[in-house]
Amino acid sequence: MLLIGLDIGTTGCKAALFDETGTLVASASREYVVDFPQPGWAEQDAEAVWQLAQETLRAITATPHGPDAAAIGLSVQGEAIIPVNNVGQALRPAILGMDTRTGPQNQWLRERFGAEWLFEHTGMPVHTINTLPKLLWLRENAPNIWSSAAQFLLYEDFLISKMTGQAVTSRCLASRTQLYDLGAGQWSVPVLDALALDPARLATVQPSGYAVAAMHADLARELGFRSPPQIITGGHDQACGALGVGLVEPGLAMVSTGTAEVVEVALAQPALNPTLYAGNISVYAHVVPELYLAMTLNHSGGLLLRWFRDTMCTEELQQARADGQDAYDLILAGATPDPSGLLVLPHFAGSGTPTFDTASKGAILGLTFGTTRRDLAKALLEGLTYELRLNLDLLREGGVEIDQLRAIGGGARSDLWVQLKADITGIPVAVPRITEAACWGAALLAGAGAGCFTDVRAAAEAAVQFGQHISPDPTRHARYTDQYALYRQLYPAVKDIHHQL
Numbered sequence: 001m002l003l004i005g006l007d008i009g010t011t012g013c014k015a016a017l018f019d020e021t022g023t024l025v026a027s028a029s030r031e032y033v034v035d036f037p038q039p040g041w042a043e044q045d046a047e048a049v050w051q052l053a054q055e056t057l058r059a060i061t062a063t064p065h066g067p068d069a070a071a072i073g074l075s076v077q078g079e080a081i082i083p084v085n086n087v088g089q090a091l092r093p094a095i096l097g098m099d100t101r102t103g104p105q106n107q108w109l110r111e112r113f114g115a116e117w118l119f120e121h122t123g124m125p126v127h128t129i130n131t132l133p134k135l136l137w138l139r140e141n142a143p144n145i146w147s148s149a150a151q152f153l154l155y156e157d158f159l160i161s162k163m164t165g166q167a168v169t170s171r172c173l174a175s176r177t178q179l180y181d182l183g184a185g186q187w188s189v190p191v192l193d194a195l196a197l198d199p200a201r202l203a204t205v206q207p208s209g210y211a212v213a214a215m216h217a218d219l220a221r222e223l224g225f226r227s228p229p230q231i232i233t234g235g236h237d238q239a240c241g242a243l244g245v246g247l248v249e250p251g252l253a254m255v256s257t258g259t260a261e262v263v264e265v266a267l268a269q270p271a272l273n274p275t276l277y278a279g280n281i282s283v284y285a286h287v288v289p290e291l292y293l294a295m296t297l298n299h300s301g302g303l304l305l306r307w308f309r310d311t312m313c314t315e316e317l318q319q320a321r322a323d324g325q326d327a328y329d330l331i332l333a334g335a336t337p338d339p340s341g342l343l344v345l346p347h348f349a350g351s352g353t354p355t356f357d358t359a360s361k362g363a364i365l366g367l368t369f370g371t372t373r374r375d376l377a378k379a380l381l382e383g384l385t386y387e388l389r390l391n392l393d394l395l396r397e398g399g400v401e402i403d404q405l406r407a408i409g410g411g412a413r414s415d416l417w418v419q420l421k422a423d424i425t426g427i428p429v430a431v432p433r434i435t436e437a438a439c440w441g442a443a444l445l446a447g448a449g450a451g452c453f454t455d456v457r458a459a460a461e462a463a464v465q466f467g468q469h470i471s472p473d474p475t476r477h478a479r480y481t482d483q484y485a486l487y488r489q490l491y492p493a494v495k496d497i498h499h500q501l
Contacts, residue, residue, distance in 0.1 A: 001452045002068050004060060004229070005439030007075040007237060008053060008155050010034060010044075010096065010259040011303065015056035016439035017066055020452050022463030024434070026066055028059030035093065040100040040358070042349075043093035046082045046155070050162055054223060061224030071230040072163075072215070073446030075240035075438040076155040078176040081134045083149035088161040091145055095134045098260075098299055098349050100358040102133035105140070109133060112194060120272050122188065123283035124178040127356050129297070131177035135195060150201070156234065157203035163231045164213040169203040172235030175284040180205075182270055182285070208235045208287035209448035209456060232449030234442040235287040238262045238295060243287050243444055244437025245406040246464035248457040250291070253402045255421065255429075256438075257411025260352070261301035261384055263391055265400050267292040275398035279354035281391075287445060288457060294400065296391035297352035300362075302410050304346050304380055312373060328414070335378040337419060337476060339483050342366040342375060344383030345490050347498075352387075354394050355491065361498045363490065381417050382480075385424045386487040392425055405429045408437040418468065423476040424484065431468040 002025065007014045014029040030052040035043045060066040079097035082090050095101075106126050109118060115126045124130050131154070139146045153161065154177070157169040174180045174187070179202070181188040187199045206212070210233040214220075220228035234240055241256050242264045250268040255261065270283045270292045282295045305328060309317060313331050320327035343365040350358035364379070392402060407429050411417050422429045434440045440463070444456055453459040 001070050001447065001450065002065055003443040003446045003450070003452065004057070004069045004072040005075060005240070005442030005446065006053060006057070006072055006159070007240070007436070007438045007442060008049060008077060008159065009237060010077045010098065011306070013049065013053045013056055014436065014439055015053070015060050016436065016443065017060050017063070017069060018440060018443045020447060022434060022440055026060055026063040027439070028056040030055055034096060034098070042096040042099040044080070044096055046090040046094040046158060049155070050159060053159065057223045067224055067226045069225065069229050070452070071232050071446035071450035073232045073442035073444070073449065074156050074159060074234035075237045075442035076159070076173065076234070078173060078236045078238075079129050079131050080155055081131050081138070082153045082155070082158050083138065083145050084151050084153055084158065084161070085148070086150040088158070088167070090158075091149055092142065094155070095137070097129045099134070100128040100350055102128045102137050103358065105133035105136035108136065116277060118178065119277050121182070122178045122180055122191070123175060123182045123270055123272065125277065125280040125282060125356065127280065128358050132179050132191065135197070139195065151203065152201055153203055160212055160231055160233070163215045163219060165216065166212055167203040168206055168210070168212045168233060170208045170210070170233040170235040170287065171205050172208050172239050172285045172287045174205045176236050176282070182283070206233050207289065208233050209445040211449040230446070230450050232446045234445045236284070237438045238264050239287045239293055240441030240445070241408050241438040242266065242293060242441070243456070243460050244434060244439070244441035245408055245432045246460050247406070248288050248291070248460050251401060252406070253404065254406045254408060255388065256409045257301055257407070257417070258409040259301055259303045261298040261388060261411070263296040263388065263395070265294045265395060265402065267294055271398065271400070273398060275394070279394040279398065280356040281353050281394065281398070287441065294395065296395065298346065298384060298387045298391075299349040299352050300346040300384065304348055304384065305377070307348065308377060308380060331377045332374060332414075332416060335374055335416060337416065337423070339479055340375050340379045340382055342371070342379035342382070343483070343487055343490055344379045345494065346380065346383040346387055347491075351491070353391050357495070359499045360491065360495065361501065363494050365490065381420055382424070382483070383487070385420050386484055388421065389425045389484060390488070392427065402427060407431050418470050422470045422472040424480045426472050426477050428472065429470045430466045431470070433465045433467045434463075
């Protein structure tokens, strides 16, 4: 059976066709933009994303085996909210997770419910990333949209609605919204009552791997399928990635470096303890039945490198386009594995866990006339990885043991960055052969929904193969630990200045 994982990320989408063993048969991707119409805002044309997602599916069906795909599973960015009319068309741009406009709404939530109650009830710390304060913002600032919208959808249910006419989302993605009662397993009655929001204006929640319906016949023909594939619930892209690299037992951990950088640790029960609450670490439903995930977040991740590439490395970009090379390889060519001597605070979109400071900003320390673009690029990687270590240290303090990191996403394709993760954290890093694991996780769920797999855990474990096992270099680890001690002083040192800028 041939299966498609359709991944809808923050800055691009990818469709990947797999056979049931996890062998990649074909893939296609498209990039799209994030709009920043005002300071702190991050929006996106959801209808344009849907059009580009269709392009990736057409590219798949243009390959020899693509038209025979039996099912499509979805892996999507979390928290974004899309108001739609009664035929599923977006009424305004999606408000993305990285949008930080909702400070006043979060203050209202603290006063109405209490931050600790919200964490214990929904698994989500109070933060601008959440869907709940975005809905409050719409109610207060776009009353016409609030009153006229038939539904408020996430990217998963938005695309499923486009393909089947039914607005259905996974329990996994629903539990990322702060609107979901993690214990009761349903949309939260007290939270929806506070918004005066009828649950019918949200999608129907189903488990990951649930077969919603066959794709509309006319759409399937237009996209090039021989017969309409089944459309299957998937989940949050990070959870799908966790499934794709075999995080199917408690204690296994993954670091995903895409637009953002995320750590996911599989849990047998939701770990809603004071340490994770204090560190703003979210806990939500895994796409794997009866498991949960603890998640740390750095908003910048690969988006920071993309900014550096596009704003400061036009020469390397032009050469890469002319020669068919990767611009990042050119930018980092010859970079040393040793510490750069620079310190970068990668809070270009505010900080993620553990501080969740939306007013924090980026900083670069240690510049001299001898600093090169390559030095800066290497320092960006270091800053991101110091931030990774901060979160791993916090998880350890919360009683979570991590003996190995499984690395996925675009950052896993960089040998330099993978070695840096091991050297700075002191934890061995394994790189699965399927580095774009979110698509494979979505395809696994598509297979479960289509009846190809009776046990998604076993299917995931059977498919996982590791291409590299990277151990920390003891000498470099010691040197980076000294630099890390300086890095830990950086955010407190510049916090007040950033808050005044």
